[in-house]
Amino acid sequence: MKKTSWIIPMISVFLIIAFSCLGWSDDQVIRRKIPTASSQDAQQPVQQDDQQSVQEDDQQSVQEDDQQPAQQDTIEKTVEPNMANKDLTIQGAVVCEKVMNRNPVGSSDIFSAKNEKLFCFTQVVGAITDTYITHNWYYQGSLQSSVELPVRSSNWRTWSSKIITPELTGEWMVEILSEEGSPLENIVFFVQ
Numbered sequence: 316m317k318k319t320s321w322i323i324p325m326i327s328v329f330l331i332i333a334f335s336c337l338g339w340s341d342d343q344v345i346r347r348k349i350p351t352a353s354s355q356d357a358q359q360p361v362q363q364d365d366q367q368s369v370q371e372d373d374q375q376s377v378q379e380d381d382q383q384p385a386q387q388d389t390i391e392k393t394v395e396p397n398m399a400n401k402d403l404t405i406q407g408a409v410v411c412e413k414v415m416n417r418n419p420v421g422s423s424d425i426f427s428a429k430n431e432k433l434f435c436f437t438q439v440v441g442a443i444t445d446t447y448i449t450h451n452w453y454y455q456g457s458l459q460s461s462v463e464l465p466v467r468s469s470n471w472r473t474w475s476s477k478i479i480t481p482e483l484t485g486e487w488m489v490e491i492l493s494e495e496g497s498p499l500e501n502i503v504f505f506v507q
Contacts, residue, residue, distance in 0.1 A: 402441040403448075403466070403493055405500040410435050410489060414474050425505045428481045435489040435502065436474040442466045448499065450475040451490040454483055479506055 411434050412421030419436035426433060435450050445467050452460040452475075462475040484506050491500040 400442050400444060400446045400494065402443075403439060403446065403499070404441050405491060406438040406440045406470075408435065408437045408489075408491060408500045408502055410487075410502050410504045417472055419474075423504070425507060426479075428479070428484050428506050430479055430506075432476050432478050433504075433506075434474050434476045435491075436472070437464070437491060437500075439466050439471045439473065440469060442469050442471065446494045448473070448494070449490075449492040449496075451492065452477045453488040453490065455485050455487075 409419050409422035410426070411419035411423070412426070412430055414420065414434050414436055419434065422436075435452070437448065437450070439448060445465065447463050447465050450460075450462045450464060451458055452462075460475075460477055464473040464475060466473065487504050487506060489502045489504075490498065491502075493499055
């Protein structure tokens with residue numbers, strides 16, 4: 316048994332060397348700022364009401380659990396492309412009339428033209444590092460709005476909204492894309 320005890324460590328060393336030789340060249344590596352626990356530049360905590368900051372047509376994001384994020388510094392970390400958040404998936408996505416208490420209200424496939432604003436509510440799971448998704452709002456095949464939404468947790472709820480004027484009746488679609496531009500989900504709905 317002692318004669319073969321060197322085999323397992325030698326195989327481990329060989330595998331480590333082999334995989335490190337298969338590494339990415341610098342032009343294939345994405346460099347990101349990754350938060351660390353000790354901080355001097357504090358990030359703003361997630362607000363606990365529905366009056367969060369607005370981007371484009373009223374974008375909002377919220378972490379699934381109610382814990383406040385720790386104050387954080389950033390350090391640079393190398394992340395291989397398509398590896399960090401390769402398991403990013405949409406657990407649920409709906410178009411709705413409102414978002415109340417971080418939940419969709421009035422979800423449907425058909426909406427009245429009397430609604431002044433509609434929301435696309437999305438629950439994203441599987442993020443390993445901070446990333447974002449994009450909501451592309453299409454009216455009859457034409458891009459009307461594109462909203463980038465941050466994803467800062469492995470279980471994250473976020474939403475965007477679109478103002479709907481009465482003349483914009485017909486078929487709509489919200490296309491949800493990953494940071495890399497891969498389609499994650501499409502939601503088709505009608506305004507009449």
